Amino acid sequence: MAETSRTDSQSNALPAGLEDNLGWLLAQCFRAHMIAAETAVADLPHGARGYLALCGAATCSARNQAELAKQLGVDRTVMVYLVDDLEKAGLVERLPDPADRRSRLIRATVAGVERLNAAQHAISAAESALLATLGQDEQRQLREMLHRIAASQVLGPAAPCPNAGPGADPCSS
Amino acid sequence: MAETSRTDSQSNALPAGLEDNLGWLLAQCFRAHMIAAETAVADLPHGARGYLALCGAATCSARNQAELAKQLGVDRTVMVYLVDDLEKAGLVERLPDPADRRSRLIRATVAGVERLNAAQHAISAAESALLATLGQDEQRQLREMLHRIAASQVLGPAAPCPNAGPGADPCSS
DNA sequence: TATTGTTATACTCTATAACTATA
DNA sequence: TATAGTTATAGAGTATAACAATA
DSSP: OOOOOOOSOOTTOOOTTTTTOHHHHHHHHHHHHHHHTHHHHTTSTTHHHHHHHHHHHHTTOSSSHHHHHHHHTOOHHHHHHHHHHHHHTTSEEEEEETTEEEEEEEEEOHHHHHHHHHHHHHHHHHHHHHTTTSOHHHHHHHHHHHHHHHHHSOSSOOOOOTTOOSSOOGGGO | OOOOOOOSOOTTOOOTTTTTOHHHHHHHHHHHHHHHTHHHHTTSTTHHHHHHHHHHHHTTOSSSHHHHHHHHTOOHHHHHHHHHHHHHTTSEEEEEETTEEEEEEEEEOHHHHHHHHHHHHHHHHHHHHHTTTSOHHHHHHHHHHHHHHHHHSOSSOOOOOTTOOSSOOGGGO
16 A cells, blocks of 8 residues: 655665565575685585584584484485595594494594684685674674574584594594 | 683583584574474475565565576576466466566565465564574664675665556555 | 484486577 | 576486384
8 A cells, every 4th residue: 555665775775575584684694605605615525514514523513423414404314425425535434322333423533623624714704705794793793693593493402522532522623 | 722611501502613603503593494484384385485486576676587586596497487386376477577578577466465474474473482582672683684794795686676567566565 | 112324216406408589 | 699588308416215233
């Protein structure tokens, strides 16, 4: 009925009605981040997904392969190929779980941690451009709020990491 | 180098090193939102993607089909099926562009706007749970910051909408 | 009986190429 | 020549089902 006044400044404006659409905004920002980080993760086995799996392995975010799959939102059958290729590349390793002989502990190797650090360094540079419209405090706020949302959704349990074995601890870097 | 002190409270905590990983956080929040809104968009032709396409059509975010494809990050060949099915469902319509006979204007029908409003209503309820850990001011801040990031990335041009034809204006609801 | 990891198979989704019509 | 839209085909990606080992 009433015509929306579209006389506001058109510079840098999203179409009316989308600036409050959280689903749209998250999709746009997520995709923008993927595009920005694309080259940084291009040499990793499965691109962005391989990077996230490596992140999970290096930070011991999951107890075993199935849990990591849940965290990444992929099928456990897909996780096999994912870990297979990361393992072939020498970035992660499958260790037997002393507590459960069925499951495998996915741990980042030293080379994997190094590659991860390199990737994260490149991603940081890309993120600077992505977050250029935000101040330093706002960037911290954004991360903190996203973290609070992610933590409230128990997509993957935040259990203490049992991967700390006799070898080098990849979580300490 | 310096060992990060890991003595902070483990309640609701993501594994160390992930709480600052913007890529991880965006992926988690985006997926959490998709899962939360899943049932609300389940009856739309292509689920979440169909919902976003309908959002774009209703808000006239893109000039034509190709531009909408760019905004959604899908191939233009995929866009054909997407719009096809939305059109079959009577949610959008392809209109000839008076300025360019090659392109088609994708406009939401009245039924499409109604379905969109219903979906957005259901999604709002789901978002309340998703954002429960944030205060009202924080939720506004989050949307505003995401909006600023999305607007700074010119994934799709924010051009004035030429869809306002002789028929009912779907952008006014 | 349920779960972890694995494999093979079938399915869905996506992209490449080619075509028509317009610019 | 370049672009918008479409179609058909081939490829990549994904899930389903079945299996062995273990809880």
